[in-house]
Amino acid sequence: MKRTILLFSCIGLISLALVSFMPPSAPNRAILKTLVIDPGHGGSDPGARGTFSTEAAVSLEVATKLGKAIQKEFPDLKIIYTRTMDQMAGNKKTKLDDLHYRADLANESNGELFISIHCNSAGKKAGGWYDRVVTGKTPVKRVVGKGKKKKTVTSYKYSYGNVWHENIAHGTETYVWAMNKNDAKINSVSQIEYYGEIDSTAAVQPALPDPSDPAEKARMLIYAQHYFRKSLSLANLIEEEFSASGRLSRGVKQRNDAGIWVLQATGMPSVLVELGFISNKEEEEYLNSEKGQSEIVEDILSAFRSYKQKVDTKQIGTTP
Numbered sequence: 096m097k098r099t100i101l102l103f104s105c106i107g108l109i110s111l112a113l114v115s116f117m118p119p120s121a122p123n124r125a126i127l128k129t130l131v132i133d134p135g136h137g138g139s140d141p142g143a144r145g146t147f148s149t150e151a152a153v154s155l156e157v158a159t160k161l162g163k164a165i166q167k168e169f170p171d172l173k174i175i176y177t178r179t180m181d182q183m184a185g186n187k188k189t190k191l192d193d194l195h196y197r198a199d200l201a202n203e204s205n206g207e208l209f210i211s212i213h214c215n216s217a218g219k220k221a222g223g224w225y226d227r228v229v230t231g232k233t234p235v236k237r238v239v240g241k242g243k244k245k246k247t248v249t250s251y252k253y254s255y256g257n258v259w260h261e262n263i264a265h266g267t268e269t270y271v272w273a274m275n276k277n278d279a280k281i282n283s284v285s286q287i288e289y290y291g292e293i294d295s296t297a298a299v300q301p302a303l304p305d306p307s308d309p310a311e312k313a314r315m316l317i318y319a320q321h322y323f324r325k326s327l328s329l330a331n332l333i334e335e336e337f338s339a340s341g342r343l344s345r346g347v348k349q350r351n352d353a354g355i356w357v358l359q360a361t362g363m364p365s366v367l368v369e370l371g372f373i374s375n376k377e378e379e380e381y382l383n384s385e386k387g388q389s390e391i392v393e394d395i396l397s398a399f400r401s402y403k404q405k406v407d408t409k410q411i412g413t414t415p
Contacts, residue, residue, distance in 0.1 A: 127406050129173045130165065130399075131206040133197055133357060134158035135213040135367075138182035140190055143216035145373035145382075150214040151181065153382050157370060158212040160392045165399060175204045198360035208329070208402075209365035210395070211357050214373040214382060217264035221374040230256040265378045266343035268369040269330040271323065272358035273349040325364035325402075328411050332398035333368060340394050342371070368395065 134155040136142035142150030155178070162174050177197040178184045185196035201209050218224065232251040240246055330347040338344040358365045370391055371378045381387035405411045 126409070127172070127207050127403050129175065129205055129207050131175045131177065131201040131204065131209045131361075131363075132158050132162050133177040133184075133201075133209060133211040135211060137178050137180075137184065137193075138186075139188075140183060140193065143214055143373050144221055145214075145379040146222045146376055148373065148379060148383050150216070150373055153214050153370065153373065154212045155179075155181065157382075157388055157391055160388060161210075161212070161395055164392050164396050168396070168400070169403070175200065175206065177201070194356040195360075197357050201357075201361045201363065201365075206361065206363050208325075209357070209361045209363055210329075210399075211365070211367040213367060213369050214371060215264075215268060215369040216374040217372055218260070218262040218374055221262060221379070222376045223259055223261040225257040225259055227255055228258050230254050230258075262372075262374045262376070265372045265375045266345040267334065267337045267371055268345045269333045269347050270358065270367040270369070271326040271330050271347065271349055272355060272365070322362075322364045325406065325411060326358075326366050328405065329364065329398060329402045330366045332401050333366070333395055336394035336398045340390055342394075 134151075134157075136149075136151035136154060138151075140151065142154070144150070158176065159179070162176060165172065166174055177200055183190075183193040183196075185193065185200070187193040187196055197211075231254045233254070235250050235252050236247055237250065238245060238247050327347065334344045334347055358367055371382050373379045373382060382391075402411075
C-alpha cells in the first residue's frame with residue numbers, strides 16, 4: 096500500500112514538473128495578416144474628374160487614411176499600398192502596365208485581402224451640363240402648287256434654347272468580380288506560389304499548381320468560389336456601414352467592365368469601393384472634406400473589423 100501511494104506521489108510530482116516546464120500554448124494566430132490597399136489611378140491617369148478635384152487624388156487621400164486607421168487598430172497587420180504618391184502604380188507609363196503591376200504586387204506580397212479605392216462618375220460633365228433643346232415651334236403656312244393643285248400647307252419654325260441638367264447621380268457602390276470572369280480568377284490563383292490564406296499550420300506549396308490537371312483545376316475553382324464568398328461578405332459589410340451612416344448605398348455589384356483586372360487578377364478576396372460620385376458637386380465636396388473622409392474611413396474600418404473577426408474565427412469561407 097505504501098509503495099502504491101509512493102508511486103502515485105512520484106507520478107504526480109513528475110507530471111507537475113513537466114507542466115511547469117512546458118511552454119505556454121501559442122495563441123491562435125490571425126489568418127488575415129496581409130492587406131493590400133489599392134488607391135485607383137494616379138499620375139498621368141487622373142481617373143474621373145470633378146469640378147475641382149480628381150478621382151486619383153481623392154482615392155489616394157482616403158486610402159492613406161484608411162491604411163493608417165487600420166494599422167493603428169491592428170499593429171501586427173502588414174499593409175501594402177499599390178501606390179503612395181501621385182503617380183501610376185510602380186511608376187508605370189501605361190494604364191495596362193499600371194493595372195498589371197497592382198495585381199502582381201498583391202500576389203507576390205502574399206496578400207490575403209485586396210481593397211481598391213475609387214470614385215464614381217456619371218453624366219456628361221461634373222456638376223452638370225447644358226443641352227440644346229427645342230423650346231417651342233411656330234406654325235408657318237404657305238401656298239404650294241398651281242392651279243387645281245394649289246394648296247396651303249403648314250410647316251413649323253423651331254426655336255432652341257439651352258437647358259441645364261444638374262448631375263444628380265450620387266451614392267456608394269462596392270464591386271466584386273463578375274462570375275462570368277471566374278475563369279480569370281482561377282487563372283490568377285494558378286499563377287502565384289500559393290493559394291488560400293496561409294495560417295500558422297499551413298505549408299507553402301513548393302511548385303505552382305498545374306491548371307491543366309483536372310484535380311488541380313477543380314481545387315482552384317473551389318478557391319475562386321471561396322474568395323467570391325469572402326469578397327461578397329466584405330462588400331456587403333461595407334455597404335451596410337455606408338447606409339448606416341446616412342449615405343445612399345447603391346448596393347453590391349459584380350463588375351464586368353473597366354477596372355475589373357485588379358479584381359479578377361488577384362489571387363485573394365478582393366473588392367473595389369466606389370466612395371461616391373465625384374461628378375456630383377455636393378458629393379464631390381463631401382469626398383474632399385475632412386468630415387467626409389473621416390466618416391468614409393470609419394465606415395470601411397468598421398466593415399474590415401467585422402470581416403477580419405469573421406475570417407480569423409473562420410465564420411466565413413473556411414479554406415478548403
